[in-house]
Amino acid sequence: MKIITCCKIVPDEQEIQVLPGKELDLTKASWKISQYDLNAIEAAKKLSAEIPSTLTALSIGNSNALEGSKIRKDILSRGPDELSLVIDDTHHFSDSLETAGAIATALKNSDGFDLVLCGTGSGDLYSQEVGVQIGALLGIPTVNNVTNIKVKGNALEVERTLEDEIEILEVSIPAVLSVSSDINVPSVPAMKEIMRAGKKPVHILDIALTDAASSVEQLSQLVPEQQERRMEIIEGDNEEAVESLYQFLRKEIL
Amino acid sequence: MAVQSIFVITDKADALAELCYGARKLADQVTAVVFGDRPAAEKAAACGAQTIFYGPVESCRPEDYCKAIAEEVRKVPSALVLLNNSIRCRCIAGTLGAYLNTAVMTCVNEISPEGGRIVCKRTVYGGSAVRSQVFTGAYGVVTAGNGIFGDIDTVFPAADSIAEIPGKPECAVRLVARNEKKGGGANLAAAKRIVDVGRGLAAQEDLDMCRQLASLLGAELGCSRPVAENNKWMPIANYIGLTGVTVKPDLLFSMGVSGQVQHIAGINKSKVIVAVNKDKSAPIFKNADFGLVGDIYKVIPELIKKLS
Numbered sequence: 001m002k003i004i005t006c007c008k009i010v011p012d013e014q015e016i017q018v019l020p021g022k023e024l025d026l027t028k029a030s031w032k033i034s035q036y037d038l039n040a041i042e043a044a045k046k047l048s049a050e051i052p053s054t055l056t057a058l059s060i061g062n063s064n065a066l067e068g069s070k071i072r073k074d075i076l077s078r079g080p081d082e083l084s085l086v087i088d089d090t091h092h093f094s095d096s097l098e099t100a101g102a103i104a105t106a107l108k109n110s111d112g113f114d115l116v117l118c119g120t121g122s123g124d125l126y127s128q129e130v131g132v133q134i135g136a137l138l139g140i141p142t143v144n145n146v147t148n149i150k151v152k153g154n155a156l157e158v159e160r161t162l163e164d165e166i167e168i169l170e171v172s173i174p175a176v177l178s179v180s181s182d183i184n185v186p187s188v189p190a191m192k193e194i195m196r197a198g199k200k201p202v203h204i205l206d207i208a209l210t211d212a213a214s215s216v217e218q219l220s221q222l223v224p225e226q227q228e229r230r231m232e233i234i235e236g237d238n239e240e241a242v243e244s245l246y247q248f249l250r251k252e253i254l
Numbered sequence: 255m256a257v258q259s260i261f262v263i264t265d266k267a268d269a270l271a272e273l274c275y276g277a278r279k280l281a282d283q284v285t286a287v288v289f290g291d292r293p294a295a296e297k298a299a300a301c302g303a304q305t306i307f308y309g310p311v312e313s314c315r316p317e318d319y320c321k322a323i324a325e326e327v328r329k330v331p332s333a334l335v336l337l338n339n340s341i342r343c344r345c346i347a348g349t350l351g352a353y354l355n356t357a358v359m360t361c362v363n364e365i366s367p368e369g370g371r372i373v374c375k376r377t378v379y380g381g382s383a384v385r386s387q388v389f390t391g392a393y394g395v396v397t398a399g400n401g402i403f404g405d406i407d408t409v410f411p412a413a414d415s416i417a418e419i420p421g422k423p424e425c426a427v428r429l430v431a432r433n434e435k436k437g438g439g440a441n442l443a444a445a446k447r448i449v450d451v452g453r454g455l456a457a458q459e460d461l462d463m464c465r466q467l468a469s470l471l472g473a474e475l476g477c478s479r480p481v482a483e484n485n486k487w488m489p490i491a492n493y494i495g496l497t498g499v500t501v502k503p504d505l506l507f508s509m510g511v512s513g514q515v516q517h518i519a520g521i522n523k524s525k526v527i528v529a530v531n532k533d534k535s536a537p538i539f540k541n542a543d544f545g546l547v548g549d550i551y552k553v554i555p556e557l558i559k560k561l562s
Contacts, residue, residue, distance in 0.1 A: 096360075097351055097356060123380065124378060126360075127358060127360045129357075132347075133348045133349075133351060133358070136351075136352030144348075157430065163341060163435075165433065166432070167429060168430040169429060181483065182490050215356040216359070217388050219373065220385070221383050221384070222384055223383055224519075227523075229527065230543040231539065233542070233547065237532075237548025237556075241553075243560075245528070249505075252526050253471070253526075
């Protein structure tokens with residue numbers, strides 16, 4: 001089976017700085033693989049252990065995110081046999097359709113695939129829509145929040161966990177699945193895999209993405225208003241401290 | 255009015271009235287799409303929509319109606335599609351978006367008309383920022399976070415028209431079985447009091463003391479993401495945070511929660527936040543009304559005694 005896992009390279013949100021005007025400064029943040037995409041890579045790795053598969057990771061983004069060899073090796077150390085990149089500085093990839101459209105274009109230009117796996121959402125924008133929109137754009141079956149995947153002959157049996165029920169679905173291939181973040185616990189790459197990653201092929205795809213305008217215009221992006229809190233902090237867990245806590249609770253709610 | 259027409263689509267009966275109420279404040283014409291048979295649609299007649307379409311789901315899934323719904327939306331020159339933020343509705347939203355040539359803004363916390371446009375706000379970068387956006391095309395698709403339109407204070411007349419969705423469902427995926435989910439989570443989104451457990455808890459058995467405290471306070475039990483996802487001590491449906499449940503109780507009592515930005519994004523609508531954590535520098539204290547720097551294993555049993 002030919003499996004393509006999509007992974008987004010995002011700024012590490014812990015390293016995002018706040019500018020005086022409440023705007024964000026992303027320039028000092030280092031790049032990392034969007035954490036939810038690690039679940040998709042792991043799911044692909046598990047499938048390839050069950051049936052013979054080729055595993056390609058696909059990432060699309062701006063050059064500052066994708067040029068570094070460290071991030072490329074990081075992706076490849078987690079299981080994919082090869083990495084395909086679409087590097088494009090003319091798009092921001094900041095709305096779900098723009099990103100899905102770019103991925104769909106790359107997939108149409110690929111050597112074919114049976115299964116595309118996405119994480120539940122990206123760590124930065126978390127729209128949770130890119131996988132679904134890729135499927136819809138390509139006109140192939142798509143399922144979100146997948147919690148288990150089994151290969152059954154020429155089709156997949158997919159478990160999808162909703163808020164209050166679980167669906168078991170038969171999905172023909174090719175298909176696009178977005179996996180839930182609790183489908184697995186991504187493994188930490190072993191030293192051997194890290195060493196091997198540097199030797200795996202990286203393909204820079206020369207694909208012209210459409211220059212259609214984004215369907216969304218961003219007006220502002222500001223640090224959220226901090227809720228006013230009283231911040232009455234006391235130290236200690238002795239009788240007296242617990243009594244103060246009890247009195248606070250009593251006053252508030254009891 | 256900022257848009258002429260809004261299509262409300264829900265897979266949860268209790269979300270319908272709230273979304274239609276919100277939609278009526280934003281648009282003249284509101285069309286609701288519900289999944290089920292005609293009697294179910296008739297029950298929803300006074301939801302606030304002027305037109306109700308229903309799609310029977312005995313032999314297919316709500317997702318199968320996306321093409322048919324998109325066709326209805328395309329009959330008006332511009333429209334906003336508004337859905338509740340469930341997993342199924344996010345699937346419908348994305349598919350509709352692709353058919354209507356638009357991105358989806360998911361889990362929007364605020365929708366307001368400004369200068370003839372509808373401005374949507376949503377949280378990005380793990381809670382670090384709020385992004386304000388507008389759609390630039392003729393159509394837009396939004397999934398709304400819980401309770402963003404406030405309490406319903408209007409009584410609407412019954413819909414003018416209730417009809418089956420004209421288009422036929424298309425089944426791209428076959429439903430093999432539908433199983434009940436075991437250990438469903440508490441309804442944290444609606445809870446008035448919540449005890450919020452973090453990684454400060456050392457063992458799963460210790461949840462008993464948290465449960466006891468919760469029951470004395472008349473509170474539901476929730477947790478931070480690692481407690482549910484890594485430790486698997488509580489159902490995934492019980493984790494609070496940007497990617498989990500967003501809560502807005504009168505009292506949130508956090509125990510051993512450090513207060514990562516994603517978690518704060520899920521609790522910052524709480525009226526009062528009380529925090530106990532032994533790490534004095536834990537960010538939770540900057541977001542607390544009352545904080546106690548101490549060991550939860552000493553504080554909780556003592557507090558249970560006082561509350562009993």
